[in-house]
Amino acid sequence: MNTILNVPKTGSPDEMAQDSLKGIPRQQTNPARWDGSGWDVFVASLRYKNIEICEKRQTCLVYATDSGGLASGLPHGVVIAVSAQQIAEILKAAQAYRVPVTVKGGGLTTEGESVAFGGLLLDMRGMNKVISTDAEKMTVRTQAGIYWHTLAETLRRDGLDYLSAPLNMTASVGGTLSVGGIDINSPRLGCSADQAVWLQVVTPTGEIKECSETVNPELFERVLLGYGQFGIITEAVLRIRKFTHITMHYFYYGSLRLAMEDLQLLVRGDAADYCGILTVLDKAVNLLVAFDSDERERAFFEKWRSRIRGHGEFGFALRMAWHYALRPWRLGEAFYLLRRKITLEPAFNPSHHMEKGKIVDRAVVFSNSVWKFWGGRKMVIPDLALSAEKFVEAIERGNKVCKKYFPRYTLYCVGIKLLGKRERYELSCVPPDATDFAYGCEFEPILGDTPYSRDYLQSFKNEIYDIGVDMKTSYYRFGGMMKGYVRRAFGDAVVDKHLAMKRAADPAMILNPDVLF
Numbered sequence: 001m002n003t004i005l006n007v008p009k010t011g012s013p014d015e016m017a018q019d020s021l022k023g024i025p026r027q028q029t030n031p032a033r034w035d036g037s038g039w040d041v042f043v044a045s046l047r048y049k050n051i052e053i054c055e056k057r058q059t060c061l062v063y064a065t066d067s068g069g070l071a072s073g074l075p076h077g078v079v080i081a082v083s084a085q086q087i088a089e090i091l092k093a094a095q096a097y098r099v100p101v102t103v104k105g106g107g108l109t110t111e112g113e114s115v116a117f118g119g120l121l122l123d124m125r126g127m128n129k130v131i132s133t134d135a136e137k138m139t140v141r142t143q144a145g146i147y148w149h150t151l152a153e154t155l156r157r158d159g160l161d162y163l164s165a166p167l168n169m170t171a172s173v174g175g176t177l178s179v180g181g182i183d184i185n186s187p188r189l190g191c192s193a194d195q196a197v198w199l200q201v202v203t204p205t206g207e208i209k210e211c212s213e214t215v216n217p218e219l220f221e222r223v224l225l226g227y228g229q230f231g232i233i234t235e236a237v238l239r240i241r242k243f244t245h246i247t248m249h250y251f252y253y254g255s256l257r258l259a260m261e262d263l264q265l266l267v268r269g270d271a272a273d274y275c276g277i278l279t280v281l282d283k284a285v286n287l288l289v290a291f292d293s294d295e296r297e298r299a300f301f302e303k304w305r306s307r308i309r310g311h312g313e314f315g316f317a318l319r320m321a322w323h324y325a326l327r328p329w330r331l332g333e334a335f336y337l338l339r340r341k342i343t344l345e346p347a348f349n350p351s352h353h354m355e356k357g358k359i360v361d362r363a364v365v366f367s368n369s370v371w372k373f374w375g376g377r378k379m380v381i382p383d384l385a386l387s388a389e390k391f392v393e394a395i396e397r398g399n400k401v402c403k404k405y406f407p408r409y410t411l412y413c414v415g416i417k418l419l420g421k422r423e424r425y426e427l428s429c430v431p432p433d434a435t436d437f438a439y440g441c442e443f444e445p446i447l448g449d450t451p452y453s454r455d456y457l458q459s460f461k462n463e464i465y466d467i468g469v470d471m472k473t474s475y476y477r478f479g480g481m482m483k484g485y486v487r488r489a490f491g492d493a494v495v496d497k498h499l500a501m502k503r504a505a506d507p508a509m510i511l512n513p514d515v516l517f
Contacts, residue, residue, distance in 0.1 A: 030071055030072060030073055030112065030117060030481070031073075031112075031117045031513075031514040032117070033073060033074075033117045033118040034076075034099075034100050034117060034118030034119045035118070036076060036118065037098075038097035038098055038099055039076050039077075039097075039099060039119075041097055042093055042094065042096075042097040042099045042120075043055070043077065045093045045096075045097070046089065046090065046093055049089050051079065051086055051089060051090065052079075053077040053078070053079055053120065054077060054078045054079070055076065055077040057074075059078055060074050060075050060076075060077070060078060060121070061074065062078075063075060063078060063104065063107075063115070063116060063121045063123070064115070065112075065115060066107050066108070066109045066110065066112060066113070066114050066115050067107055067108045067109065067110060067378075067379040068109060068110030068111055068112065068378060068379055068380065069378035069379070069380075070110075070111070070112070070378065070380075070454050070457060070458060070481070071111065071112025071115045071480060071481055072115065073112070073115045073116055073117035073118070074116070074117075074118070075102065075116035075118065075119060075120060075121035076118055076119055076120065077120055077121070078120070078121045078122075078123060079120060079121070079122050079123065080123050080125070080126040081122055081123060081124045081125075081126045081127050081145060081234075082126045082127065083127070083234075084200060084202055084208045084234040084235070085208070087122065087202045087232055087234060088202050088206040088207070088208050089206065090120070090122065090206075091202060091203070091204055091205065091206040091232075091510075091511065092205065092206035094120065094508070094510045094511075095204070095205055095206065095506075095507065095508045095510060098508045098510060099119050099120060099510060100116070100117075100118065100119030100120070100510050100513045101119060101120045101122055101510055101511055101512070102114065102115070102116035102117075102119065102120070102121050102122065102512055102513070103122045103124060103175075103228055103232055103511075103512055104116075104121060104122065104123050104124065104125075105124045105125065105144075105145060105171065105172025105173075105174055105175030105176075106125075106147060106168075106170050106171040106172045106175055108166075108168060108170065108171050108175070108379070109477070109480065110379050110380070110381060110382075110477065110480075111477070111478075111479060111480030111481045111482050112480040112481050112514070113227070113228075113477075113479050113480040113512070113515045114175075115480075117514060119510075119513075122232070123145075124144060124145035124172060124174055124175075124232075125145045125147075125172065126145060127143035127144060127145035127146070127234060128143060128145045128146040128147070128150060129142070129143050129146065130142045130143075130146065130150075130151060130154045130155075131143065131235065133154075133155065133158060133160065133240075135158065135160065138160075138239060138240050138241060139197060139237050139238060139239060139240060140155060140160070140162075140237070140238055140240050141198075141235065141236070141237045142173055142235065142236060142238070143173075143234065143235055144172065144173050144174025144175075144177070144232075144233040144234050144235060144236055145172050145173075145174060146172065146173050147169065147170050147171065147172060147173075148162065148165045148166065148169040148170075148171055148172075148173065148176070149169035149170065151173060152165070152169065152361075155240060155243070156243060156361070159242060159243050160240050160241070160242065160243055161240060161241055161242065161243040161244070162195070162238065162240055162241075163185070163189045163192075163195045163238070163239050163240060163241055164181060164182075164183055164185055164186055164189040164190060164191060164192050164194070164195055165181060165183055165192055166181045166182065166183060166192065167182075167183050167184070167412075173233075173236055173238075174232070174233040174234070174236065175228075176192045176193070177192060177193045177196055177199075177223075177224055177225075177233055177236060178193075178223070178224075178225070178226060178227055178228050178233065179193075179225065179227060179428075179429065179476075179477055180192065180193055180225055180428060180429045180430075180476065180477075181193060182414055182416055182429075182440060182476065183274075183414070184274040184275060184276040184288065184290070184414055185273065185274045186414055186415065186416045186417065187266075187267040187270075187272075187274075187275055187414065187415035187416065187417055187437065188270065188273060188274075188417060189417060190416065190417040190418065190419060191225075191416055191429070193224040193225050193424065194224075194419050195238045195239045196224060196236050196237070196238055197212060197213075197237050197238070197239060198210065198211070198212045198215075198236070198237035199211050199212070199220060199223060199224075199233055199235065199236050199237075200233070200234045200235035200236075201219060201223050201231040201232065201233055201234065202231060202232045202234055203219070203230070203231045203505060204230070204231065204505050204506035204507075204508075204510065204511040205505070205506070205507070208234075209231075211223070219231065221422065221423040221424045222423075222424075222501065222505070224424040225424045225425065225427075225428035225429070225430070226424070226428075227428075227478075227479055227512070227515055227516055228511065228512040228515060229498075229502050229505075229506070229511065229512060229515065229516055229517060230501070230502065230505050230506075231505075231511075232511070244292040244293070245355060245358035245359060245360055246273070246274065246290045246291060246292055246358060246359050246362050247290060247291050247294075247297055247357065247358050247359075248274075248288060248289075248290040248349075248359055249288070249289050249290070250286050250287070250288050250313065251286070251287045251288075251289070251308060251310025251311065251312070252284065252285070252286055252287075252310055252311050252312070252313065252315075252316035253285040253286075253287065253309070253310050253311070253316075254283060254284075254285070254316075254319060254320070254323070255285070256279065256282045256285050256395070256396065256399060256411075257392055257396065258309050258310075259277055259279075259285040259286075259287050259310065260277065260391060260392050260395060260413065261392065262287055262308040262309060262310060263275060263276070263277055263287060263413060263415065263439075264388060264391065264415070264439070265304075265307065265308065266289065266304065266308070267415035267437055267439075268437070269304065271289070271299075271300055271303070271304040272289040272290065272291060272296070272300060272304075273290060273291050273292045273293075273296055274288070274289065274290035274291075274362075275287070275288065275289045275290070275414075275415070276288055276412065276413060276414040276415075277411065277412070277413035277414075278410065278411070278412055279410050279411040279412075280337055280340050280341075280410055281333070281337070281408065281409065281410075282399055282403075282411075283320075283323075283333070283337060284316075284320070284337050284340075284341075287308070287310050290359075290362075320334070320337070336408070378447065378457070380444065380445055380447065380457050380460070380461070381442040381443065381444045382442075382443055382460070382461040382464035382465060382475075383440060383441060383442045383443065383464070383475055383476035383477065384398060384440065384441055384443075384464065384467060384468050384473060384474075384475060384476075385416075385429045385430065385431050385434075385438055385439070385440040385473065385474040385475055385476055386431055386434070386438065386439050386440065386441075386471070386473050386474075387431050387433045387434040387435070387438065387439075387473070388434070388436075388437060388438075388439060389433075390431075390433075390471055390473055391439040393471075394441075394467055394468075394471055394473065395411065395413065395441045397467050398411075398441065398443050398464055398467055399411065399443075401443070401460065401463045401464055401467070402443050402445065404463075405445065405456075405459075405460040405463075406445040406446070406447075406460075408445070408446035408448070409443065409444060409445045409446055410444050410446060411441055411442065411443060411444070412441065412442045412444065413439065413440065413441040413442075414439070414440055415437050415438070415439050416429075416430070416437060416438040416439065416440060417436075417437055418430060418434060418435070418436060418437060418438060426494060426497075426498070427486075427490060427494055427495070427498045427516075428474065429474055429475060429476045429477065429478075430474065431473045431474045432472075432473075432474065432490065432494070433472070433473070440476050442476065443464055445457075445460070458481070461482070462482075465482055465485050468485070468489050469485055469488045469489050472489065473489065474489065474490075475489075478516075479515040479516050480514070480515060483514070483515070483516055486516065498516075498517075499517055502516075502517045503517075
């Protein structure tokens with residue numbers, strides 16, 4: 001069912017009009033493919049400047065979908081990015097000939113945001129070098145197409161580490177800064193985008209600009225968390241820290257509500273260096289907490305352990321055994337949970353990444369394990385981002401939706417420290433009513449080998465998104481096929497403001513079309 005739909009576009013130039021979902025099925029379709037007018041002269045103008053575009057079909061097919069696996073489209077051609085100057089020439093020509101340019105980093109989008117429905121696909125992975133590291137200022141300057149795991153490996157050589165990165169380390173730095181980037185250390189450090197102190201950006205009209213909180217601050221705020229609408233990040237300077245081994249502890253719950261309340265308690269109290277929730281259904285809820293130092297670990301057990309209601313592994317096992325002993329007709333579920341635990345535990349504590357009870361490299365351990373056990377051919381992870389007041393209710397509602405659609409699923413919940421009221425938060429994964437901290441949850445079905453239709457999966461995602469609309473909150477990621485929800489969730493004033501800024505910055509509306517605008 002992943003086919004290219006050549007359906008003519010209709011309606012007003014504002015493709016986020018209030019009635020954009022009226023009269024069509026809630027199962028979203030791919031956007032119409034660009035008709036190709038102006039492509040040949042666009043290609044010729046770039047080849048004249050020694051910029052080669054690959055138009056081979058077999059190459060274009062490599063970029064036909066993203067990690068979500070629900071959107072499908074073909075670019076007319078592909079360029080591997082190599083420099084800001086090259087990208088600037090591409091965007092100048094794209095403006096002149098009105099050719100859409102879609103930017104791809106790690107391709108971990110789930111709603112078709114990095115899928116080109118015609119036009120040019122710009123692959124940023126050619127810009128994947130660490131430029132310099134400053135151990136005195138504790139910063140690193142890097143090209144934006146680099147994967148986080150490559151950046152982490154480079155920093156490790158000097159005993160350094162990133163601050164906040166996405167859980168999946170095959171994301172690119174530039175793509176992450178454009179959408180947020182959230183991990184189990186976000187309750188203390190905020191999202192990845194908040195670690196940027198300087199950016200080199202190519203604007204939609206082909207200007208190469210530097211920006212920071214003091215230099216071109218308006219562009220800085222627009223590009224961070226801007227979903228690729230206001231420029232292409234080509235280089236970034238990020239805050240870093242000393243590399244440490246970590247100690248991990250797990251606390252088990254049979255109640256999702258209790259686990260979420262305890263997570264919020266730890267986040268508000270700055271009780272751990274890392275914390276988050278991973279569930280296997282809502283019968284086995286795991287609150288993980290971890291520490292960079294023995295001092296922080298001791299302080300947790302002295303002050304906080306008695307205040308959280310999670311059980312140790314042995315106590316929780318006894319409770320689960322009693323629970324299923326009284327419900328023998330659900331022994332299949334019990335055996336599934338047991339098998340899952342037996343498989344998961346060694347993966348999160350691999351002997352070759354452990355030293356004296358500490359995890360030597362959490363980036364490798366968690367990124368590999370999460371992708372292995374929660375990834376798959378289709379990364380179906382609709383999400384909600386919420387204020388503290390709405391967190392528990394929204395996740396309990398989303399949990400019911402998961403039960404409705406799938407026999408097996410997992411939730412991943414974290415807190416996000418906010419840096420006050422920033423313009424970058426206005427139309428992003430940060431909920432408009434959140435203060436101090438926001439909270440988020442990914443709802444991920446465990447698909448296994450069971451075939452599900454595209455429409456079935458999209459219907460599941462739509463129901464999760466509807467919770468966000470109903471509760472007037474935000475999402476970790478939005479855009480692509482779900483962009484019709486954005487106006488409904490954020491309201492006309494916010495969306496119209498950003499649409500006007502987009503039109504001013506990108507007159508031909510060619511950069512990352514069909515993501516938001």
